[in-house]
Amino acid sequence: MTNGKRLAFIGGGNMAEALLRGILAATRLAPEQVIVTDVRADRLAYLRDTYGIETSGGNAEAAAQADTVLLAVKPQVVTGVLDDLRRVITERQLVISIAAGISTATIAEAFLRPVRVVRVMPNTPALVLEGMSALARGNLATPEDLATARGLFEAVGKVVVVDEVLMDAVTGLSGSGPAYVFLVIEALSDAGVKAGLPRDVATTLAAQTVRGAAKMVLETGKHPGELKDMVTSPGGTTIAGLHALEQGAVRAALINAVEAATRRSQELGRR
Numbered sequence: 125m126t127n128g129k130r131l132a133f134i135g136g137g138n139m140a141e142a143l144l145r146g147i148l149a150a151t152r153l154a155p156e157q158v159i160v161t162d163v164r165a166d167r168l169a170y171l172r173d174t175y176g177i178e179t180s181g182g183n184a185e186a187a188a189q190a191d192t193v194l195l196a197v198k199p200q201v202v203t204g205v206l207d208d209l210r211r212v213i214t215e216r217q218l219v220i221s222i223a224a225g226i227s228t229a230t231i232a233e234a235f236l237r238p239v240r241v242v243r244v245m246p247n248t249p250a251l252v253l254e255g256m257s258a259l260a261r262g263n264l265a266t267p268e269d270l271a272t273a274r275g276l277f278e279a280v281g282k283v284v285v286v287d288e289v290l291m292d293a294v295t296g297l298s299g300s301g302p303a304y305v306f307l308v309i310e311a312l313s314d315a316g317v318k319a320g321l322p323r324d325v326a327t328t329l330a331a332q333t334v335r336g337a338a339k340m341v342l343e344t345g346k347h348p349g350e351l352k353d354m355v356t357s358p359g360g361t362t363i364a365g366l367h368a369l370e371q372g373a374v375r376a377a378l379i380n381a382v383e384a385a386t387r388r389s390q391e392l393g394r395r
């Protein structure tokens with residue numbers, strides 16, 4: 125987003141705060157370029173005091189002064205928020221939505237004028253600036269709009285662009301994925317405790333091992349299978365562990381998990 129442009133967050137909850145923190149820390153925007161709305165006055169006071177941004181209790185009033193309007197409320201309240209914004213959003217503005225399961229078409233149809241919409245599926249590690257966000261372009265959104273959205277979400281992690289039809293798969297993998305990995309870390313920690321390690325040491329070993337392995341995949345660009353082979357010596361400890369994982373059908377379990385979550389996202393989107 126270029127200098128002088130204004131961004132309005134509609135909803136100042138967890139995800140909005142994570143983004144706000146990242147965007148300000150990366151100096152993508154100055155605090156005076158950002159306005160946040162919420163239904164809770166205490167929340168707005170906290171955000172104002174912590175980040176020096178402007179706040180407002182009025183969604184329409186805040187959106188009217190912004191170049192980019194970022195919908196960061198729960199999917200259940202999106203309809204009400206779109207009603208608030210119906211009359212104030214014009215062709216000159218970009219609407220970005222992070223509401224899970226709400227299509228760009230549903231959002232665009234809510235307005236009186238043709239509006240450019242970009243949909244984003246972030247995930248919770250955005251809270252620690254290691255988020256994974258997938259962007260999808262609505263019908264009227266331009267490459268510049270995608271670049272604007274990319275600039276905002278890169279402040280809290282990595283960004284990919286996908287066709288909107290793939291958003292359910294993104295939800296099943298990176299959206300729900302942190303929970304799968306938390307479960308894996310917890311299980312590894314339990315295993316460490318079973319093998320005699322103190323709990324805190326076991327959890328640190330497990331979490332840092334997951335982080336290190338992920339970083340190797342991302343930074344070397346090597347296939348995960350190749351990286352696995354590099355640490356698997358003939359007749360050694362790792363192949364014994366891998367054999368046990370294959371007996372436990374871990375690959376199939378993870379594929380089933382992503383498939384089930386993708387299907388559930390499709391079902392929720394049809395409601």
Ligand SMILES: NC(=O)c1ccc[n+]([C@@H]2O[C@H](COP(=O)([O-])OP(=O)(O)OC[C@H]3O[C@@H](n4cnc5c(N)ncnc54)[C@H](OP(=O)(O)O)[C@@H]3O)[C@@H](O)[C@H]2O)c1
Nearest residue numbers: 135136137138139162163196197198199222223224246248
């Ligand atoms: N957290 C994630 O990992 C994640 C990942 C991907 C996508 N998302 C999406 O991000 C969106 C926000 O999630 P979140 O976890 O940040 O939710 P959240 O913490 O509940 O934040 C939403 C905020 O909006 C406020 N709000 C409710 N109604 C409003 C209205 N009419 N106008 C303005 N503000 C209103 C809420 O207040 P009350 O609490 O009083 O209702 C709350 O402070 C959701 O659509 C979710 O699907 C989240």
